[in-house]
Amino acid sequence: MTAKIRVGITHGDTNGVGWELILKAFANNEIFDLCQPIVYGSEKVASYYRKTLEQTATWRVVGDAAEAKDGQLNLVDVVGESEVKIEPGQSSPEAGRMARLALEAAVADAKAGKIDVLVTCPINKAGIQSDEFRFPGHTEYLQSAFGSNGLMILMNKTLRVALVTTHLPLSKVADSITADRVEEKLRQIHLSLKRDFCLSAPRIAVLSLNPHCGDSGLLGNEENDIIRPLVQKMNEEGMPCFGPYGADGFFGAGMYRHFDAVLAMYHDQGLAPFKALSMGESVNYTSGLDIVRTSPDHGTAYDIAGKGKASEVSLLQAVYAAIDIYRNRARYDEVHANPLPFGSHERRDNRRTFNG
Amino acid sequence: MTAKIRVGITHGDTNGVGWELILKAFANNEIFDLCQPIVYGSEKVASYYRKTLEQTATWRVVGDAAEAKDGQLNLVDVVGESEVKIEPGQSSPEAGRMARLALEAAVADAKAGKIDVLVTCPINKAGIQSDEFRFPGHTEYLQSAFGSNGLMILMNKTLRVALVTTHLPLSKVADSITADRVEEKLRQIHLSLKRDFCLSAPRIAVLSLNPHCGDSGLLGNEENDIIRPLVQKMNEEGMPCFGPYGADGFFGAGMYRHFDAVLAMYHDQGLAPFKALSMGESVNYTSGLDIVRTSPDHGTAYDIAGKGKASEVSLLQAVYAAIDIYRNRARYDEVHANPLPFGSHERRDNRRTFNG
Numbered sequence: 001m002t003a004k005i006r007v008g009i010t011h012g013d014t015n016g017v018g019w020e021l022i023l024k025a026f027a028n029n030e031i032f033d034l035c036q037p038i039v040y041g042s043e044k045v046a047s048y049y050r051k052t053l054e055q056t057a058t059w060r061v062v063g064d065a066a067e068a069k070d071g072q073l074n075l076v077d078v079v080g081e082s083e084v085k086i087e088p089g090q091s092s093p094e095a096g097r098m099a100r101l102a103l104e105a106a107v108a109d110a111k112a113g114k115i116d117v118l119v120t121c122p123i124n125k126a127g128i129q130s131d132e133f134r135f136p137g138h139t140e141y142l143q144s145a146f147g148s149n150g151l152m153i154l155m156n157k158t159l160r161v162a163l164v165t166t167h168l169p170l171s172k173v174a175d176s177i178t179a180d181r182v183e184e185k186l187r188q189i190h191l192s193l194k195r196d197f198c199l200s201a202p203r204i205a206v207l208s209l210n211p212h213c214g215d216s217g218l219l220g221n222e223e224n225d226i227i228r229p230l231v232q233k234m235n236e237e238g239m240p241c242f243g244p245y246g247a248d249g250f251f252g253a254g255m256y257r258h259f260d261a262v263l264a265m266y267h268d269q270g271l272a273p274f275k276a277l278s279m280g281e282s283v284n285y286t287s288g289l290d291i292v293r294t295s296p297d298h299g300t301a302y303d304i305a306g307k308g309k310a311s312e313v314s315l316l317q318a319v320y321a322a323i324d325i326y327r328n329r330a331r332y333d334e335v336h337a338n339p340l341p342f343g344s345h346e347r348r349d350n351r352r353t354f355n356g
Numbered sequence: 357m358t359a360k361i362r363v364g365i366t367h368g369d370t371n372g373v374g375w376e377l378i379l380k381a382f383a384n385n386e387i388f389d390l391c392q393p394i395v396y397g398s399e400k401v402a403s404y405y406r407k408t409l410e411q412t413a414t415w416r417v418v419g420d421a422a423e424a425k426d427g428q429l430n431l432v433d434v435v436g437e438s439e440v441k442i443e444p445g446q447s448s449p450e451a452g453r454m455a456r457l458a459l460e461a462a463v464a465d466a467k468a469g470k471i472d473v474l475v476t477c478p479i480n481k482a483g484i485q486s487d488e489f490r491f492p493g494h495t496e497y498l499q500s501a502f503g504s505n506g507l508m509i510l511m512n513k514t515l516r517v518a519l520v521t522t523h524l525p526l527s528k529v530a531d532s533i534t535a536d537r538v539e540e541k542l543r544q545i546h547l548s549l550k551r552d553f554c555l556s557a558p559r560i561a562v563l564s565l566n567p568h569c570g571d572s573g574l575l576g577n578e579e580n581d582i583i584r585p586l587v588q589k590m591n592e593e594g595m596p597c598f599g600p601y602g603a604d605g606f607f608g609a610g611m612y613r614h615f616d617a618v619l620a621m622y623h624d625q626g627l628a629p630f631k632a633l634s635m636g637e638s639v640n641y642t643s644g645l646d647i648v649r650t651s652p653d654h655g656t657a658y659d660i661a662g663k664g665k666a667s668e669v670s671l672l673q674a675v676y677a678a679i680d681i682y683r684n685r686a687r688y689d690e691v692h693a694n695p696l697p698f699g700s701h702e703r704r705d706n707r708r709t710f711n712g
Binding site: 166167168169170171173174175209210211212214215218219220221222246247248249250251252253254265266267268269271272273274275276277278279280297 | 568570574606608610625627
């Protein structure tokens, strides 16, 4: 029997829906056939939500992730205190602190090779800020911790979306669309599609910045000046990418079904249609890190925290996605680990001539 | 028997899918129970598509819309030539000219009271430009023809979306979001929801300009400076509007279901998620004109023109929507035609004091 993939899961903000999701997701034993889950969190908080939400899932506390076992929900108690304050739906430094402890422990174990993939439950961006943590969110913290430029990819069953610009005022978006930046994102997506999703010849769609692709320059010149030439250049280099496409027609006609990923120019352009189509079943994946990291597509959901109304589907999808990507990466890296000095495809023309 | 609503329909660009939609939509006689359709177009072109696409719909040519009869597809031949050039899928001045003739005749008849509502098939924006026609599209032409500020509302079964800015380069959007402009659009939508959709207390959702509602100013100030104060002001005036909402969360959580209309700040923000959710069954409605005007949500579809692949669903929805709105308006206008000098709700406080 091969070893199960070790899935590290952080409990997130303890006043949010994190523990509810975890307890619901691991209530069914079948998931232990798929992976070895290791939750980084507080046992006290877990017990509180198990009781108040009448959940049946059980866990075993392990002193260290290295002691985790198959067939059970392993819990590394990163808080370890018997008195913790739990206020469902409230932003608090206490909840932020417990979220941070889980994240730090999981990242340390990831670096030490004690977990294979990382799935993070939602944190509260305000609550987690402290002298120990000064990052706008998970993505930026992980980029810093792993020292690499992650790229956020939102994905559901039929669609993967990445953004050229993310958290920017709309007034600054147009100036931020440069050929270099778009090219960098295209290369990141392309590599991720190959390595993380095992697509040998991925097709990427690029959206336009302006309505209707700029309507031949009438509604803006970025398409003609930046995006079109870049798409052509990438194709000449052998990276199949297409566009630019006007966002409304692209999503309205279901054209996204023909592509492996869509690169949107800015936040709402990509995420509003993506989320409209996802119906709460999408996953946030940070590509480009040393570790595979996914998360559900929603936040702490304070409005329903502690009420038993949260759906675990997106967390489960995040776990499944992380496992898939981990396997894909392993396969890709194995194949590409020892390339022949002269690959067969590079020799093909010579051999044809030789044999012909 | 009450008179049927007279639906004027323009054939649009003759190299596009207009005639195919019309022939398919009126192939079934049942629609004649609902309305009296009067097509403005070319009989020659109609015959061409009827034959090549093996359609069964028939029509009667009438010399004037006033001679149109119930129970049949009436055709006003606005071209009247026996030799016309038809090149499916090609933009041509000839196709543009025929589109213009239909539009001009239908608008003249609308003004003369010969039709009750107007449904337009798609035109090609490039092909129709000429010395006689210098407008970017239907909406602008109709605004000019009827001398009023129309507001485009895109709608499907569950959702109505209007835009504060429409065909603008993205770099110019932020500067165009002013309190006056947003307020004007809110008033237009509000009146339209009451008069055209018979909603006595419509609820309008307002989207934010920046991602995540500007994240307390971190991602832009337009929410705090412009949109929030305006929403508050409108509510104080008795117009129930809500927001601002970040577009991705709003569509992702299905919040649009709780509102009668959504006001988006710019083109792709509103139309990309709207069209993603519409699946080709939406209608474009120009509110605020003297005549009720609707159109299908798609363009000339040159890529499938003349191939029999076009779906008539959106055209039919446009016809149904126009009829519904016409009826609603008639009801609203009747009720509001002769208000009492002192309405009962204005007297209520006085009477209470008087009776109490």
